[in-house]
Amino acid sequence: MSLIELPKPDESVIARRAEIARDLAALTSPAAVISDEDGRRAFETDALTAYRRLPLAVVLPSSTEEVSRVLKYCHTHGIKVVARGAGTSLCGGALPAEDAVVVGVSKMSRVLDVDYEARWVRVEAGITNLAISGAVGSAGFFYAPDPSSQLACTLAGNLAMNSGGAHCLKYGVTTNNVLGVRMVLMTGEVVDIGGPHLDSEGYDLLALVVGSEGQFGIVTEATVRILRQAEGARPMLLGFESAAKAAICVARIIASGIIPVAIEFMDKPAIEVCEAFAKAGYPLDAEALLIIEVEGSEEEISDRLAYIATIAADLSPTSMTVAESPEQAARIWKGRKSAFGAIGRLADYYCMDGTIPLGSLAHVLQEISAICDRHGLKVANIFHAGDGNLHPLIMYDANTPGETEKAEAAGADILRLCVAVGGCLTGEHGVGIEKRDLMREQFNDEDLAVQVRLKSVFDPGWLLNPAKVFPLDARQAVDRPEPQGSRSVAA
Amino acid sequence: MTEILRPATEWELKSIMGALIHREISVEVMGAGSKRSLGRPISAGSAITTSSLRGISLYEPTELVMSARAGTTVSQIEVELASRNQMLPFEPLDIAPMLGGQPGAQTIGGVFATNLSGARRISAGAARDHLIGARGVNGRAEIFKSGGRVMKNVTGYDVARGLAGSWGTLAVLTEVTFKVLPLPDDTATLVYFGLPDDIASELMCAATASPFEVSGTAHLSAALAARLRFEMPGAGAEAITAIRLENFAKSTAYRMDKLEAELKAYGAPARLDLERSLKLWGELKRLAVFPYGPSHIWRISTSPRAAPKLVASIRRHMPVETYYDWSGGLVWIETPASADGGAADIRRAIASHGGHATLIRAEEAVRSTVDVFQPLNPAIERLSKGIKEAFDPLGLLNPGRMYVGM
Numbered sequence A: 001m002s003l004i005e006l007p008k009p010d011e012s013v014i015a016r017r018a019e020i021a022r023d024l025a026a027l028t029s030p031a032a033v034i035s036d037e038d039g040r041r042a043f044e045t046d047a048l049t050a051y052r053r054l055p056l057a058v059v060l061p062s063s064t065e066e067v068s069r070v071l072k073y074c075h076t077h078g079i080k081v082v083a084r085g086a087g088t089s090l091c092g093g094a095l096p097a098e099d100a101v102v103v104g105v106s107k108m109s110r111v112l113d114v115d116y117e118a119r120w121v122r123v124e125a126g127i128t129n130l131a132i133s134g135a136v137g138s139a140g141f142f143y144a145p146d147p148s149s150q151l152a153c154t155l156a157g158n159l160a161m162n163s164g165g166a167h168c169l170k171y172g173v174t175t176n177n178v179l180g181v182r183m184v185l186m187t188g189e190v191v192d193i194g195g196p197h198l199d200s201e202g203y204d205l206l207a208l209v210v211g212s213e214g215q216f217g218i219v220t221e222a223t224v225r226i227l228r229q230a231e232g233a234r235p236m237l238l239g240f241e242s243a244a245k246a247a248i249c250v251a252r253i254i255a256s257g258i259i260p261v262a263i264e265f266m267d268k269p270a271i272e273v274c275e276a277f278a279k280a281g282y283p284l285d286a287e288a289l290l291i292i293e294v295e296g297s298e299e300e301i302s303d304r305l306a307y308i309a310t311i312a313a314d315l316s317p318t319s320m321t322v323a324e325s326p327e328q329a330a331r332i333w334k335g336r337k338s339a340f341g342a343i344g345r346l347a348d349y350y351c352m353d354g355t356i357p358l359g360s361l362a363h364v365l366q367e368i369s370a371i372c373d374r375h376g377l378k379v380a381n382i383f384h385a386g387d388g389n390l391h392p393l394i395m396y397d398a399n400t401p402g403e404t405e406k407a408e409a410a411g412a413d414i415l416r417l418c419v420a421v422g423g424c425l426t427g428e429h430g431v432g433i434e435k436r437d438l439m440r441e442q443f444n445d446e447d448l449a450v451q452v453r454l455k456s457v458f459d460p461g462w463l464l465n466p467a468k469v470f471p472l473d474a475r476q477a478v479d480r481p482e483p484q485g486s487r488s489v490a491a
Numbered sequence B: 001m002t003e004i005l006r007p008a009t010e011w012e013l014k015s016i017m018g019a020l021i022h023r024e025i026s027v028e029v030m031g032a033g034s035k036r037s038l039g040r041p042i043s044a045g046s047a048i049t050t051s052s053l054r055g056i057s058l059y060e061p062t063e064l065v066m067s068a069r070a071g072t073t074v075s076q077i078e079v080e081l082a083s084r085n086q087m088l089p090f091e092p093l094d095i096a097p098m099l100g101g102q103p104g105a106q107t108i109g110g111v112f113a114t115n116l117s118g119a120r121r122i123s124a125g126a127a128r129d130h131l132i133g134a135r136g137v138n139g140r141a142e143i144f145k146s147g148g149r150v151m152k153n154v155t156g157y158d159v160a161r162g163l164a165g166s167w168g169t170l171a172v173l174t175e176v177t178f179k180v181l182p183l184p185d186d187t188a189t190l191v192y193f194g195l196p197d198d199i200a201s202e203l204m205c206a207a208t209a210s211p212f213e214v215s216g217t218a219h220l221s222a223a224l225a226a227r228l229r230f231e232m233p234g235a236g237a238e239a240i241t242a243i244r245l246e247n248f249a250k251s252t253a254y255r256m257d258k259l260e261a262e263l264k265a266y267g268a269p270a271r272l273d274l275e276r277s278l279k280l281w282g283e284l285k286r287l288a289v290f291p292y293g294p295s296h297i298w299r300i301s302t303s304p305r306a307a308p309k310l311v312a313s314i315r316r317h318m319p320v321e322t323y324y325d326w327s328g329g330l331v332w333i334e335t336p337a338s339a340d341g342g343a344a345d346i347r348r349a350i351a352s353h354g355g356h357a358t359l360i361r362a363e364e365a366v367r368s369t370v371d372v373f374q375p376l377n378p379a380i381e382r383l384s385k386g387i388k389e390a391f392d393p394l395g396l397l398n399p400g401r402m403y404v405g406m
Ligand SMILES: Cc1cc2nc3c(=O)[nH]c(=O)nc-3n(C[C@H](O)[C@H](O)[C@H](O)COP(=O)(O)OP(=O)(O)OC[C@H]3O[C@@H](n4cnc5c(N)ncnc54)[C@H](O)[C@@H]3O)c2cc1C
Pocket: A046, A047, A082, A083, A084, A085, A086, A087, A088, A089, A090, A093, A094, A105, A125, A146, A147, A148, A149, A152, A153, A154, A155, A156, A157, A158, A159, A160, A161, A162, A163, A164, A165, A166, A213, A214, A215, A217, A218, A219, A220, A340, A341, A428, A429, A465
């Protein structure tokens, strides 16, 4: 019952599958269109695997022109479209619909132009996150936002979700590192927003497009900022006997004027699983672990880690270790970045993504345990502590009837808690279908109306990535002219 | 002169907006009014200031976050932040003195509504990058919020950031929430003398692309350098190029040496210590090199290496003085007063070199005849009009301030 409702597909569109696939092949190339069931099966879900829908057809265009022709065709025929990168979305953002064409940009992955002097690179949007840093790494540069999924996920998906990562504490999230995009509107019209300069003219359309979850247009190219690598970087591990102490430690470090590049947190269940997986030297006796990384020259790194150590010492940590070699540093990060995968080998998990004010961390972690206990489920916590972005991983067994629903119910309770303490539903994974129906926890009708109208500006027919982000009745509530004060609609 | 309305609460603002909608009366929106003479002249039937919506509503130094009502002065915010050794990372410019107003008056709402960021933009990001939440009242008299008080938040579209730089044409901001950072322990500056623009641009790019986290670069033409009030050691009547480092004292010392060695090819620089550095960058933040006067001032945003060529092509048509910021990606240009403010030549140069230009200072007659903001291409213009309509369907808020009909 708690499972998320997906709208009934339009059978008349599904009946025209063969004809539509033929037309799409003519607009692109036969090799670019997938319409057989086995082929479509590969696209039926994203990383929120509890939800699956076979798409009407899949197109993998190789150019902006092809994307434009496909969208123009779909627009003319009133066919819905779901944009797709690598399908690693954790919120069902890339979930297809039976009456929608999936347009995947994974074949468009070239680096188009690099300017090291002005520090930007222009790429096709289907390039993977890590490949951007790969392309400029030998010259000493990198692309800063680093989601744990960076080996697989595409820049297109990052732009749509405004993705973050472990090092965003210092370098910001996707929106802070993008200068411009080329985007195809649902009509097929190609628009260039921003460019290789640090601010743009007129309204900040880029701010609206980044994080619009594939609902404004299909991004085919982007110009992103690249940064020069620091002289060096090194992580340290701090173990504590309680989450509260770890939280105080984070607050004191930040208050002292040091902003490390990353401060990551793991609780005991997460430490055990990740240590077994990565052999990174995580302290198994700690209730809470902080991974703190600083950058600079050898001497600067030592100075800063020593300073952090003195701050931590007042809180009597259970352990304190500095990475002694690049290999150990790599293992420490490998353990963190493969945490979801490591837990996924033990159980099905449902990954939440709320953000909270750091001051309420200890309280929130206690409540999360209580919520999961109440639902009879286990939870591991692993997250970006510097910015309060939590990732409780609720473990369940999808094969036990009722457990998926229990996990979803626990997840919803956790997100309500995040909003109640002054935080938000999602810090970096996006709303998708998953948090769609919780949007009214955070926003009232007026707040939502402002967003709904923006969607209508970019995609008046609401054909792009339908039934995501907003409660299903949100659009109606805005479109229908009603006297003020009587906006509420029957749920 | 119309009377200026001063709502003291969001609800009062909402009811004023409701009354204006009812009678279809347009309204000029301002904070302290320090940038009133910037933009296309507007003739509105009424005026609103946020100056009675003031006060810091939240400050958590350990979470690097502050919320303030839109009419709070930036100077109050900076004092409060400094008391906890923190700052506004994007170094908001104070352009009031250049426009003939008093320094220190501008409001935090006005800063985000205009997104005018200072020298630290190259390392810390722009004003819009630090805006994590906003509340406001739109042209439908709806009170709305977007974002929140936490650093990472992708719940719904990023409406707050989308309002940055909209110059009061979409909504009246009532409260903003933003990221702050610790004040650097130390500031130091390398100053190079007599470099031509293209070499200076190369130097600034090289410095910014070093691993030493350069947090400001500026290149002033000789005439502008001569207008600096503080004594630059070793300065003659030459252009100057300044490179700023901010860090712990031990790090700035180490990084100055490394940087100077890396940039050896550009000559022997003078070094400014903390006190002198603060003076120099303080003057630049107030744009003190452009004292109030009749000349016209343009702000051009472009790719850093294109900037010197762009300036050279403008210079073929008129004498100009220049201040390059953002490692050359931002150029402030002073042109002699003329009937069109040099718009035709400047826009032509932009068309061939890329970027965009805003006329920051000119008398009303000029601002009403030439495009003050960069003209938009048709697709962007259509989307922008759609956005305007979504927020303010009757076109009541700052009508025409940025573009005709918007
Ligand atoms: C193990 C694991 C770890 C993760 N770690 C992180 C993390 O640390 N930080 C983080 O932020 N996220 C993380 N994620 C979530 C996910 O990787 C990100 O949301 C990522 O940005 C999705 O990219 P993608 O290419 O897979 O996009 P998809 O999943 O294919 O699509 C995501 C969204 O983007 C839209 N979209 C795709 N292409 C386009 C386009 N061309 N134009 C417009 N819209 C488009 C889709 O419609 C969809 O709404 C993780 C996921 C997994 C599975």
